[in-house]
Amino acid sequence: AQSVTQPDIHITVSEGASLELRCNYSYGATPYLFWYVQSPGQGLQLLLKYFSGDTLVQGIKGFEAEFKRSQSSFNLRKPSVHWSDAAEYFCARGRGQNFVFGPGTRLSVLP
């Protein structure tokens, strides 16, 4: 079965520092990949997605992610973190009822 792993349960960074959240997916011919963000008590907001083409995708709020087929990864990056980025981040893959989410990475931001 298709799966998504996020190796880091919790990451803490200082405001202004760069950020990279890791995501790995299990083998799949066409991995439709997504990153969502969830603030406490809120729904999930789509940050970005990858279907095909350019492997570096830009999203909202200054986030970007790079698809690397050789590493089965789709890591999320941001060059300078803001305090408002503190939230839970979910990587996901698939389509329809076969949408699979990773366990999430909680991001804390130090002032």
Next chain:
Amino acid sequence: SQTIHQWPATLVQPVGSPLSLECTVEGTSNPNLYWYRQAAGRGLQLLFYSVGIGQISSEVPQNLSASRPQDRQFILSSKKLLLSDSGFYLCAWSAPLLAGGPDTQYFGPGTRLTVL
């Protein structure tokens, strides 16, 4: 533009009581609709999936049920709540799937259910 609504936002119910959570989507037709549950400290679990009125697929055996009485309305119900039903319930929609093509799921604000 499309919007998705869920209500109520929070709900506290006693064990054994009934449940009805509602989700509606605006600005699109014939969406795929989904119910997920997010238990404390856990990821998202797909509960139900619907491709059209009256068409519901259940992903996890449980005491919950779902219905889709209208194209853009999705309801999650239970006749008797259990303590284990507590959690954060999220509704999502996506455009109708093309054969083999990708889709994107968009989520509502969620309902926090506490069963006491």
